[in-house]
Amino acid sequence: MKTGISLEEAQTLLLDLVEPAKECLVPLTRAVGRVLSQDIWSDINLPPFDKSPLDGYALQANDTIEVSSSHPVILDVIEEVRAGYTSLKQVTSGTAIKVLTGAPIPNGADVVIKFEDVNRKGNKLELFYPLKSGSNIICAGEDVGQGEIVAKKGTLLNPPLVGLLAAVGVDLVPLFSKLKIGIISTGDELIDPSDDLRSGKIYNSNFYSLSAYCSKLGAEAVSMGIVPDEKDAIVERISKALEDTDLVITTGGVSVGDYDIVPTALDHIGAETIFWKIDMKPGSPAIAAKYKNKLVIGLSGNPAAAFITFDLIVGPIIKRMMGFFQELPPRITATLADDFNKSSGQRRFLRGRLDNINGINYAKLTGKQSNGVLKSMVDCNILIDVPAGSGPLIVGQEVLAVVIDNY
Template sequence: MKRNVALEEAQDLLLRMACPVKECKIPLFDAAGRVLSREIKAPINLPPFDRSPLDGYAVRAEDIAAASEAYPTSLEVIEEVAAGYAARQRVTAKTAIKVMTGAPIPAGADVVIKHEDVTRTGNICKFFYPLKSGSNIVRTGEDVKKGELIAAPGTHVSPAMVGLIAALGFAEVSVYNKVKVAVISTGDELVDCSQPLQPGKIYNSNLPSLVAACLKLGAKITALGNVPDELDSIADIISLGLADADIVITTGGVSAGDYDVVPDALDRLGINVIYRGVNMKPGSPVLAAEYNNKFIVCLSGNPAAALVTFDLIAVPLIKKKMGLTSYLPTRLDAVFEGEFGKPSPQRRFLRGRLQVNEGANSVTLTGEQSNGVLKSLINCNAYIDVPAGSGRMNAGQDVSVLVVDDVFGH
């Protein structure tokens, strides 16, 4: 077991050991938000034929080469083709075929003229300007070529990706199973928010906030509730979580106090502790362990500390297990706006709001930064990485930030 490791080592020790969960096939309609486990290559061209992007008339460019407002060219309309159908006839000299948006280009035609740019009387259309061959034609394979790699394993499936996969004719896709996460809170002082608040007690915010965070990632959650600071109870609930979950996350009981018995519970269960303690504030008591290819991440009981270390340590682990190929927070440079008067003898992560304006990154604090303050996490989308030994922070100072949520607030 290692002690008091750097954040990067804490992440690496877990990520090197973690492998994606097993895969399964699911209907395409259920694929949004999942992670592909196999590559997808296009079995067909998109579009599969030359098609019209608009309602108009398919003609030969040479037949309208001399057309003008003063001397329009007249052609005979020999057929009309709706989307989903193919022309029965061929465009020949001095003829035109009317096509609707999405309809295949008839044989013999090499240009489409917008229907609003012609005048038609009966079966005769007048054309008032020329167009180069190929104009207003969407070519076969212009969007996707047969055999093209559409998505690699580890791709997060978006609604647009679902649409593209459907357009290629796939009814099912191979994805990784949802990562199973069990969440446990420990502490005699905690009560469920549905219960009356007694003297000396506080409502349990860690369990619901971490469950919500895991659900947002797309994990399958088991909320195992709160257990008192008793060795037997904690060992039993961790064992219960490991029976089904890929990752067990606990809060509380990992410091060095008389009632911090989570490490003893892990020892009783014969669980291998990878490291205990990370050189960071908030959340330094964090502990990580492994048991039969499953992971246990034990976080501080302080609400803000728990969520910060969850974002920086547990989230990359969950994403790696999900099969994602990008799982670490993005690091960006930014200009600090505001002030932070406390020195940072230890590496510190401040809760901030990152904004991007015309390519310039700026970050402001979102509120109080103490370990127990939750409010400053509400609008937080980045953590300001303050090196150990730093003094007071002033406006205009260059800082490094780790992005943990959408910068644009979508």
């Protein structure tokens, strides 16, 4: 077992132990928020035919070469075509076909003119200015060409991508299987928000936040309930979670107090402890163990410490298991917009808000930075990475930050 390791070593150790989940085919209607397990190629052009983007008339540009407001050209309207239908006739010199938005361009036509730019009397059409061939035509394959890759393996399906897949005729999508993540809250002091608050008790906020984090990543959070600070109870609950879920997260009970029992419980189960304690603040008492190819990650019971460790360690594990392109959060440089008056003997992560003003990244602290403070996480989208041995930070100082964006 390693102890007091760096964040980067903890990330590497855990990411090396996990692989993407199995593949499955899922109906497109249930695919949003999931990750592609294969590249998707288009079998068709999109659009599949040349079409009109507006209501107008399809004709030949050559008929308008010498047209002017004083010398209009007169064409015969020989047919009307709306979306979903094709023309029965062909445009020839001196003729035009009325087309409605989305209608295929009739054979022989190479330009479309808007309704409002012509005069029509009966089947006669007057045009008053020359047209350029190809104007107001959406060409076949303009959006996606046949044989073009539409989305790559590891891509998260968002609503526009779901629509694009539907547009090229995909109805079943190859995805990585959805993860089940068991969340166990330990502590005699915890009660559910649905209960009346009693003396000495606090509401279990960690489960709800971590569950939301998992859901935003596309995983299914499974509540394994609140467990008292008793070894046998924790052993039973972790064992149950390992049976029923793909990854187990615990909160609380990972420090060195008399009632911090999670490390002992993991030993009792027979799990191999990978590391205990990370050299960072907050979140240093985190523990990671492996049992029969499944991971158990124990996080601090303090809300901010738990969430920051989730962002930096658990989130990347989930992303790798779900097949994401990029597991680790990106890093940026920014200009500090606030003073931070404490020295940092240990590597520290500060909750901040990234704003880009006139092309410059500014990092603004979001509030109090103590381990148990939850409110400063609400507007937090970066974690300012303060190296060990740093003195107080001052406005205008350049800092490094991890972009978390609250998923």
